[in-house]
Structures are given as structure tokens and as C-alpha cells.
Amino acid sequence: MAGLSAAYALAKDGVEVLVIERGDYSGAKNVTGGRLYMNPVRKLLPDLWAEAPLERFVAQETISVMSETSSVSIGLSSEKLRQEPYHSYTILRGKFDRWFADKAAEAGAMLVTKQKVDDLLRENGKIAGIVSGEDQIQANVVVAADGIMSQIAERAGLKERHKPKEFAVGIKEVVELPSQSIEDRFNLTNGEGAARMYMGSLTKGMFGGGFLYTNKDSVSLGIVVSIADMMARNQPIESPDLFEEFKSRPEIAALIRGGETVEYSAHVIGEGGYGAIPQLYGDGIVVAGDAAGLNLNTGLTVRGMEFAIASGVMAARAIKRAKDGNDFSKASLANYQSLMQESFVLKDMYTFRNAPGFLDNPRLFNLYPQVVCETLEKMMFIGEEPKKKLSSTALAEIRHKLGFSWVKEARGVFKL
């Protein structure tokens, strides 16, 4: 997304640009959860969106907390989400990126597919292009938009080796369902979509959660779990099993009943936030999108693609300026960093800099969801015995299971 955004913006500005894609087509190697928030990026690429192959606009947001045997959900249905231009869309990258690549090509970008960048060309200590197999291609600037595992940024010395603590893995299935079934099951009218987030026992106390997004005629169902937390478990659990257990929960099974799985995918997700952003530029190189660790999880929203698009556009602007001054040095490309700091990208990443620390708390993923679920369960349940007052039922649950540790922890919320 970052690479194509940079290419599209540069081509529109009349700059000669080559996109190198290692898959059979753009999007072949890309995976999203999937949802794109539109407001931050709409004006950055104003001509792009009218015909973009997006799936459904999200008209309903639901967050569920889960214990092993129950769940409590809270939903937002809002006119604001149903107003054009829409707030967010579900998206499938296989479709979107192929289309986006065509748009970049129409604007004048050159595209090669099935070609992997193996290394960087260097001249007098500066990045001077790329090496791909037998080929060497010279360039004034390389945009490293090679994803979360970016080996290009690593080779350029801009990024350290990945730390398990700063990454999670997402596992996803695309399950095909007739659009009518999707609309019936999720209470949607034509074109509307739903986004659902799940947290609690599904990750067994590990950082992470589940997600479900409705596409036109499929749903994207997945789970995200911290790599470090999986490593720290006394009793190892295989990551595909976590996904499968989530998928077979009654709350989920009913939603995808009769659907056919058409794709199984996985993707690493940056969870380190602002503190994990690498050096964004060097002599003859800039880093954008996932490669630059531009992912933001606040607990309520998970974002990445808007940052990728914006970073690509900012990179293009910095490169255009560098070209106008014929100076592609680190000092000149530092302009990319300034543009990013002025934009929502680094502002939002900075505002939520404490989110990773706040979310690094196993109680958020086991104890609290469990208490919420069990308290409500006890309040709702009518047994044979005469029922106690609702307030004393709730208070007893909270006092018994939480003590007062939560009071201290609740203060952490104000840092978000």
C-alpha cells in the first residue's frame, strides 16, 4: 500500500518511478485484517477513491469480551457511520492492490512483477539503487515499502532485528457467504458492513484478540496474538489451534455457518507503537508503511493502512522536493520525517505512545473479560433459589474476583 501510494503520487507529479513487486501481481503477498479508515487519507489521493474496489462501508461496530463460556458485546450503530463519504470500508488487498497498481501504471509508473529485491546498491556509502537477482537497477532514491519484515530497511542499517515483544501474528480465513446471508446475519442493508472485535479468553491471557469484517460476499475472520506471549507460555499452544478454537465458538460458528473457506493467510503485525518506529530515512532511501512499523493498536481501533498510504504520499512529496533540488542526501530526505511529524501519522502514533504499555497486561485478556461476562451472567440468571439483589450480586463478583487492584490499573486508561 505504501509503495503503490508513493508510486502513484510520484507518477502524478511527473517523476520517473519503478515499482518492484515480488508476487505474481500487486497484492499477491499482502494481507490485511481488513478495514481502511477513509477520513485521514481521502484528501491525500483525491482522485483515487471514486471507483476503488472496496468491499462494504462499516455501519456497525461491535466489541465483545469473552470468557470461556460466555461473552458480552457492546455495539455502535450510528447515522454518522451511514453518512457519505463513509467513515471506513472493509477491504481485500488481493482485489484492491491489483486495481491500485493499474492506477499507478495509468499515471505513468512502471511496474515489474515476479521480481524480488535482494539487496541495495551502494556508492560512496550512499544507497544508489537495488539488486534483484542478476539485475542491478540504479535509482536516486529507494522507497523501502517491503512490509513488516523489511529486510531492505535492515540491510540499509535503519532498522534493528525484530524483537518478539513488539510483534504479533495475525491468522485469517476468508469465508465465502452469499451477500444476502451476510446482510441477514449481521442486520445490514445493501452495501452496509459490520466490524467486530473480540478480546478475552480466546487468546488465553495472551495479548491479542479476534476480528471479523464483512466483505461483499465473504467475511474475513481472524485472530491476533503476541509472539512474545506465545513464547512465554508454560504449556505451548500451536497458533493455528488458537484460531480454530475461536472459529468454533458458538458466537462465531453461527455467523459463518454454511460458508466456505476460500483462503487461509497469516501476517505479522507491529505492536510496538511509537517507540518501535525505526529511522525513517538515510542517504538515498526512505522507509514507508509496515516496513516503518506504522501500526497503531489502541485497544479499540487497529490501524495501519492509512498510515501506509499517508507515508507513501509523504515519501513521494519529500522525493519530489529532493529531485527539484537535485539533492538525495540524508539531510535532504529528512524532509520526509518533518512531513510525517506534521501529519496525522506520527501525531497519532505519538498520542497513543503509551498504548503498548497499557495493553501489556495479561489481566486485560483474561481476568477483566471473565469478570464482566460472569457478573452479567449471574445477574441475568434465574435459578431455583430466591434471587439476591442485583447490586449485591455484582459487588460480590467484583470484590471477590478483582479486589482493588483494578482501581490502580484504571488510572492507566487516562494515559491513553
Added chain:
Amino acid sequence: MSKADVKAKLGHDAIKVDSVKHIKVKQEVCARCKERYCIYVCPAGVYKLNKEGQIELDLDGCLECGTCRIACVKEAIDWTYPRGGFGVQFKFG
């Protein structure tokens, strides 16, 4: 879920297997590794222990996510992507 079940799921994906192995492990490091995180963190069941107690890789199903490389804190995994035009080709993504 067994490795066979994961294999069945991978059957939904279009994967062009590269004859050049894109991931290699340093068996001498793996032999001394007790944790073997790679075996269970991998979403595609690429890693398993063979009868001789060695780590064995089934790269045909690799989803190219990179989780193994991150989890292998002993740096025994020599990791890169398959060559251009090979590996998984996501249709939906």
C-alpha cells in the same frame, strides 16, 4: 489441530513452490534449543521434529509471515522470501 488439518487449510491457497529453499535452519543450534518456539508459533505448521529429533521444514505451505524468524531468538533461522514469482499468491489477502 493436527498438522494435517493445517495442511488441508493451506489447500485453499495458491502456492507456487520454489525449488530453492527460502528458509534454512542451523541444525547445530536447533539441536541445543529446548524451547523450539518455531514449531508452535508458525501458523502454517512449517516446522516439525522428525524421528531423529531434528527440526524439519515443510516449506510448501509457508505463508511468508515471518513469525518464525521473530520467535527464533537464537537466530538459527536463515530467513528470506521465496524468489520473485514463487511462494504464496493471495487472491483475497
